[in-house]
Each structure stands twice: as structure tokens, then as C-alpha cells.
Amino acid sequence: MLLKWNTLSAAPHRLLFFGGLLQLIITISWWSIELAGRYTDMWSPLSTVIPSTWAHAILMLYGLFPFFIYGFLMTTYPRWMRGKEVPYHRYVITFSLLMIAVTLIYIGLFSNLILLEAGIFLLFIGWSFGFYSLLQVYFQAPTRDKYYETILNIILLITCLNVLAVFIWLISEQPFYLNIAFISGIWLYSIPLLVTVCHRMIPFFTSNVLLIYQIVQPKWSLPLLGICVIGHSVLELQNQLAWRFIFDIPLMLMVFHHSYYWGFTRSFSNRLLAVLHVAFLWLGIALLLYNIQSITLLFSQQLILGKAPLHAVTIGFVTSLVIGMASRVMRGHSGRPLIADNLTWLCFWSVSVIALFRISAELPISYFFGIQFNLLSSLMWLIFLSLWSIFYLPMTTQPRVDGRPG
Numbered sequence: 001m002l003l004k005w006n007t008l009s010a011a012p013h014r015l016l017f018f019g020g021l022l023q024l025i026i027t028i029s030w031w032s033i034e035l036a037g038r039y040t041d042m043w044s045p046l047s048t049v050i051p052s053t054w055a056h057a058i059l060m061l062y063g064l065f066p067f068f069i070y071g072f073l074m075t076t077y078p079r080w081m082r083g084k085e086v087p088y089h090r091y092v093i094t095f096s097l098l099m100i101a102v103t104l105i106y107i108g109l110f111s112n113l114i115l116l117e118a119g120i121f122l123l124f125i126g127w128s129f130g131f132y133s134l135l136q137v138y139f140q141a142p143t144r145d146k147y148y149e150t151i152l153n154i155i156l157l158i159t160c161l162n163v164l165a166v167f168i169w170l171i172s173e174q175p176f177y178l179n180i181a182f183i184s185g186i187w188l189y190s191i192p193l194l195v196t197v198c199h200r201m202i203p204f205f206t207s208n209v210l211l212i213y214q215i216v217q218p219k220w221s222l223p224l225l226g227i228c229v230i231g232h233s234v235l236e237l238q239n240q241l242a243w244r245f246i247f248d249i250p251l252m253l254m255v256f257h258h259s260y261y262w263g264f265t266r267s268f269s270n271r272l273l274a275v276l277h278v279a280f281l282w283l284g285i286a287l288l289l290y291n292i293q294s295i296t297l298l299f300s301q302q303l304i305l306g307k308a309p310l311h312a313v314t315i316g317f318v319t320s321l322v323i324g325m326a327s328r329v330m331r332g333h334s335g336r337p338l339i340a341d342n343l344t345w346l347c348f349w350s351v352s353v354i355a356l357f358r359i360s361a362e363l364p365i366s367y368f369f370g371i372q373f374n375l376l377s378s379l380m381w382l383i384f385l386s387l388w389s390i391f392y393l394p395m396t397t398q399p400r401v402d403g404r405p406g
Helices: 002-008 012-039 052-080 088-109 113-140 147-172 175-207 221-237 245-261 271-300 308-332 342-360 364-369 373-397
Strands: none
Touching: 002 012, 002 373, 012 052, 012 088, 012 308, 012 373, 052 088, 052 113, 052 147, 052 175, 052 308, 088 113, 113 147, 147 175, 175 221, 175 245, 175 271, 175 308, 221 245, 245 271, 271 308, 271 342, 308 342, 308 373, 342 373
């Protein structure tokens, strides 16, 4: 048992990805049970101390993805800035805080509001300690160019405050704080963090695979990203949904521009590279849906797409990119070839199908065919991402196949 712990805790990505893989299964297992209770006669939905839809959003945004975010950044920060590795005790404490937090959240969700509040507050502490650990690498690293890391640090600070906003909502019952956490969680955390990582890594990875490739990383991209996500957030907070296209159209054009110049079509010569390009393209598709929604709302006062754009972001873009990046990190840092085997390829594409089904749940097609696409998408998530998690879990608990440390 000690040997397995020593192997599991030998590197930040091992321990934190292990927690993330478990969360992928647990979070959607509960949500599938919840939806089956809603849409079938098999059982009644489980009773929760806060509305289950809100709990689902909180767990997905702040209880699932931090394991992958910190597992990735604690691995890459030292390499990007030629700094010292994150000390063992810091990433173990980060993992422990996050794991205890989500455990308390699950227990509290079904039993006691005070336990839920304690879990959310501990989640805030876990996020903050992970951020503190990255800051130590950032300030001590000798590299002068810390452009990407500075942007990521700002985003992580905002995210810590978002988790605190969830806690304040729980104890104050003021919906403003929950609204802040949800809107900011998508537009000031998920999208800018992952686009910044893509801007840093996709051209780099692509240049290592494709011949005669020119790296395109425009200096204007991330400032434009910042303006657009802040503008979108302000409009959503003011409930001016019809005018979001003012900021979403430029952001959409930027994403499509980058997707083209980063070599989307050529990336399919390498499946592990292609998954990153496909995931990034999903953001452009999501923004296209947001623009259709906003412009239609401006002229007809109808939200014709419902939550379809939101799930194109959270499933199509965020989940796809997490699967793609995590697969690459776990394969490379376990000494395995950087290739997408058939199971990884299948599970990755299942995420796009899941996104399409969840989008369909918001459209008239759902009523026309009488299919509960929402339930179907959650069951597909449960099946295929459980397969992916079970396949990759041993890479976090077993020694590297090449015999190297780490």
C-alpha cells in the first residue's frame, strides 16, 4: 500500500489527475441518477439541500476541473519558467484539501447545509492553496518572460474569489453571489484559462508534429480575449443578453482565425494532436451559437437556443480539451508513446456526440422525436468517460513504463 502511495504521489499530475478521474465518474453518476429520476418512472429524484441543477453546475465548475487544472499547471509552470518543481508537501496538501472538500460537499448536499457550507469553504481553501503553490514557482523562477503565467495567475485569483462567492451565497442566500460565480465561472475562468493554455501549447505541440509549420501566436489575441470575456460578463450580469454579440463576434472570429492558422485540417495526421484542435474549434462553434442567440433575442425577444450555447462551451470545448490535454500529459509522463490509441480516440469523439445531444435537448427536435437528449447525454458521459477514466487511472498509480522517475 505504501509503495502504491509513493508511486501515486510521485508527481503532481499523478495525484491530482487521479482525483479528477474519480470525480469524472462520481459527479456524472449522481447527475445521471438525478436525470433518470426526472425523466423516467424508475425512481424519484434525490432530495438535496440546494437545487440539484445549481449543485451540478458548482461541482462541474469548481469541484471537478480544479484537479485537472492544478495537475496540469503544477507540472507545466516549472517547465515553462525553468523554475523549481512544486514541493511534494504542497501538491499533496492541495490534493488532500480538494478531496476532503468534495467529499464534504457530497455528504452535505444530501444531508446537511452546514456540512455543504464547510465543504465549499474548504474547496476555497484548496483552490487558494493550490494557487499559492503556483505563485511560489512564479516568483522564484529565473525566466523573465512570464506573460502566460501572469495571465493565468489573474484568472486563478478570480476563480478563488468565485468559489468564495459560492460560499457567501450559501450563508447569505443572496442570489447575486451565485450569479457572479456561474457567469464568472464560464467567462472569467473556464474560457480565458483554457484559451490561454491553448495559445501557449497548441502551436508548440503542432510544430513538433507537422513539417513546414509556422508558429502563430499573435500578441493581440489575449488582450482581445480579456476585453471580450469581461464585456460579455458585464452584459450577462446586467441581463443585457441581446447585446452580447458585440463582444462574442470578435472573440468568435479570433477563435476561427487561430483554428485555421494553427493547422486544424493538417492536425489530423496525428490523432493526439487533432483532439486539441477539435476541442479548440468547439469554442468557435459555441460562440457562433451565442451570437445566433443574442441577435435573435435582439429582434424577436426569444431565447431560441436555451442553454445550448452554454453546453457547447462546457462539454464541447472545456471537457474535450481536458480529455485531450490530460491524455497527452498522462501518456507522456508515464513513458508511453504520444499517440491516441483507439479507446482514447473513441472516448474523445464521444464527448462531441455528448455535446450535440445536450445541445439537441434545448431544441424542438427533442420534443419532435420524444427523446430525452439531456438524460441520453449524461448516460453517454457516464459510459464513455468512465471507460476513459478506468483506462487512464493505472497510469497514475503504476510506475513509468520506461523506468524513469516521476
